[in-house]
Amino acid sequence: MKALVTGCAGFIGSHLTERLLKEGFEVIGIDCFTDYYSREIKEKNIENALNHDEFEFIEKDILNMEEYPEVDYIFHEAAQAGVRASWGKSFEIYTRNNIEATQKLLEFYKNKRIRKFVFASSSSVYGDAELPMKENSLLKPVSPYGVTKLAAENLCYLYWKNYNVPIVSLRYFTVYGPRQRPDMAIHKFVKAILNDEEITVFGDGTQTRDFTFIDDAVEANILMAKSEIEGEVFNVGGGSRISVNELIELLEKIAEKNAKIKYIEKQKGRSCHVDILLGHRSRCDAGSYAVCSLPIACYTTGHSRRIVRMDHQKCCHKVETVCKEIRRIAMLI
Numbered sequence: 001m002k003a004l005v006t007g008c009a010g011f012i013g014s015h016l017t018e019r020l021l022k023e024g025f026e027v028i029g030i031d032c033f034t035d036y037y038s039r040e041i042k043e044k045n046i047e048n049a050l051n052h053d054e055f056e057f058i059e060k061d062i063l064n065m066e067e068y069p070e071v072d073y074i075f076h077e078a079a080q081a082g083v084r085a086s087w088g089k090s091f092e093i094y095t096r097n098n099i100e101a102t103q104k105l106l107e108f109y110k111n112k113r114i115r116k117f118v119f120a121s122s123s124s125v126y127g128d129a130e131l132p133m134k135e136n137s138l139l140k141p142v143s144p145y146g147v148t149k150l151a152a153e154n155l156c157y158l159y160w161k162n163y164n165v166p167i168v169s170l171r172y173f174t175v176y177g178p179r180q181r182p183d184m185a186i187h188k189f190v191k192a193i194l195n196d197e198e199i200t201v202f203g204d205g206t207q208t209r210d211f212t213f214i215d216d217a218v219e220a221n222i223l224m225a226k227s228e229i230e231g232e233v234f235n236v237g238g239g240s241r242i243s244v245n246e247l248i249e250l251l252e253k254i255a256e257k258n259a260k261i262k263y264i265e266k267q268k269g270r271s272c273h274v275d276i277l278l279g280h281r282s283r284c285d286a287g288s289y290a291v292c293s294l295p296i297a298c299y300t301t302g303h304s305r306r307i308v309r310m311d312h313q314k315c316c317h318k319v320e321t322v323c324k325e326i327r328r329i330a331m332l333i
Helices: 011-022 038-046 088-109 144-161 185-194 214-226 244-255 314-328
Strands: 003-004 026-030 055-058 073-076 116-122 167-172 198-202 232-236 260-264 296-301 304-309
Touching: 003 011, 011 026, 011 038, 011 073, 011 214, 055 304, 073 088, 088 144, 116 144, 116 214, 144 167, 185 244, 185 296, 198 244, 214 232, 232 296, 304 314
Parallel strands: 003 026, 003 073, 026 055, 073 116, 116 167, 167 232, 198 260
Antiparallel strands: 296 304
């Protein structure tokens, strides 16, 4: 089997690439190394893949390509990330990389014999939606970034509806783990604690998030690619909430150091609370998927839902892995 991974040098894309190679796929990766964060970090992300015989790397901008590889599976992870940066003049970059690039891929593959097109969406499409956030909730994005991800989701749906492109969209809820982007909260918090620097918290820190470990986001992609489901959207999250203040306390315990915290005005474009419902879909053969939030784990499959308390050691080990990785990255930047 042959798979295309766009954004293969990114956080999620690089982990997904390695997992596909381990499962015996031939993988073609596309990345143009946008300047959202350091190219050096991204090159490090795909170091292992580049040494694999079954991996081919294409350094190009999706929108500057006239055609794309003939493959069985497409995992479209490439995107312009970041809520705060999506306002103002930067919005043009987001429409280009999140909407136009998605449309061009869909247009190319609409008449190709592919098995699945998995699109990486975001919980940002929910915005001010009522809690809990269900896949069929009324979507009210509150950031330009969320608007572009929702537009791309809609493009995926219409190409499935009109051209039978076997699409599935996955709404990621704050993925964390090794190689996490340097602009993301856990990366910034751990780095600040380790370096005795100040942590800036928008608002009072009581806002909550649902965190998903990287391995579980990758597993969701694999499950959906292998499933028979098409034309659907699924939440990918931990199934439980943790506040920003609680997260910092957890990182303090693991690092055995106190954080220096500065609270400032709440940022625009962010929901105050995230609460998702997993496994409620009637057509849920593969299930909404999540394992390991902080520190609750939730795994749903079929039409059943099971919530279990994570082993504390496993949870701490995963966050410790993040700490070690960020310490390594901190030496590069």
